[in-house]
Amino acid sequence: MHPASSSTHEIPEAHMIPRHVAIIMDGNGRWAKERFMPRIAGHKHGVETVRTAIKACIERGINYLTLFAFSSENWRRPTEEISFLMQLFITVLKQEVIKLHENGIRFKVIGDLSKFEPKITEFIRNGETMTAANTRLTLTIAANYGGRWDILQAIHKMLAQHTDLSSSFEEKDLAQYFAMSYAPEPDLFIRTGGEQRISNFLLWHLAYTELYFTDTLWPDFSASTLDLAIQSYQRRERRFGRTSEQLKISKLINEMRKIPPKKMA
Numbered sequence: 001m002h003p004a005s006s007s008t009h010e011i012p013e014a015h016m017i018p019r020h021v022a023i024i025m026d027g028n029g030r031w032a033k034e035r036f037m038p039r040i041a042g043h044k045h046g047v048e049t050v051r052t053a054i055k056a057c058i059e060r061g062i063n064y065l066t067l068f069a070f071s072s073e074n075w076r077r078p079t080e081e082i083s084f085l086m087q088l089f090i091t092v093l094k095q096e097v098i099k100l101h102e103n104g105i106r107f108k109v110i111g112d113l114s115k116f117e118p119k120i121t122e123f124i125r126n127g128e129t130m131t132a133a134n135t136r137l138t139l140t141i142a143a144n145y146g147g148r149w150d151i152l153q154a155i156h157k158m159l160a161q162h163t164d165l166s167s168s169f170e171e172k173d174l175a176q177y178f179a180m181s182y183a184p185e186p187d188l189f190i191r192t193g194g195e196q197r198i199s200n201f202l203l204w205h206l207a208y209t210e211l212y213f214t215d216t217l218w219p220d221f222s223a224s225t226l227d228l229a230i231q232s233y234q235r236r237e238r239r240f241g242r243t244s245e246q247l248k249i250s251k252l253i254n255e256m257r258k259i260p261p262k263k264m265a
């Protein structure tokens, strides 16, 4: 079976701690505005919060953390803000990738990298190669990412490799071409900053993800905000289309399977 299990193909096992958390880090600009500071100060603080989030995820045994850093629509922002974000991205890549590696973190980037300066792409590729064998946490940064872009690029790749598939193909034929095909689908989605929308993030992958929205602005996100999200996640019943009664029966069966058989006298 492919490691990136799909919730519409087979029902993933439910864990108390989400295996994969995906976050839309929103609210940097408003955080800065509240403090009469330029928006970029919010982005700078947002980087600090990324460190906090990584540490908190590792401590809680989360295996995959995916962070939306720059959307395919964020190019619509003022030029100065975009330049600052790109510069910040380069600085962070230079400073942090080695630290990620020392901490056993696998670093990945998803998104249309063709729009970035070659210097950025090179840093990304080097970082991915350096950390490829790490297993403590897989940290994915979505940069110039769009859910619709991902679906389209996957279809293009699939058709390029399987000309025979053009008339009929299934979910599983396509799934392997998504930018994040190495990860299971997110169990928990968090959006900070108060908006309750997906903003073209992981459209395909969020099909059965539990959604959590908080008014906390990203620079204020902390381990306790994460804990609140996890507590909310733990109160949910992940049914994947089944009824509550079916779930209870399958839970009972699983528990009975765990009881060791009695030894013969």
Ligand code: IPE
Pocket: 025, 026, 027, 028, 029, 030, 031, 069, 070, 071, 074, 085, 193
């Ligand atoms: C999220 O914070 C960071 C990026 C999109 C790069 P925003 O910059 O969107 O902050 P708000 O939503 O304006 O407060």
Ligand code: IPE
Pocket: 024, 025, 026, 027, 068, 069, 070, 071, 074, 195, 197, 199
């Ligand atoms: C979503 O935030 C993208 C990132 C956090 C990178 P935005 O602030 O750009 O989202 P919208 O435009 O308010 O939906």
Ligand code: MG
Pocket: 026, 027, 028, 193
């Ligand atoms: Mg925003």
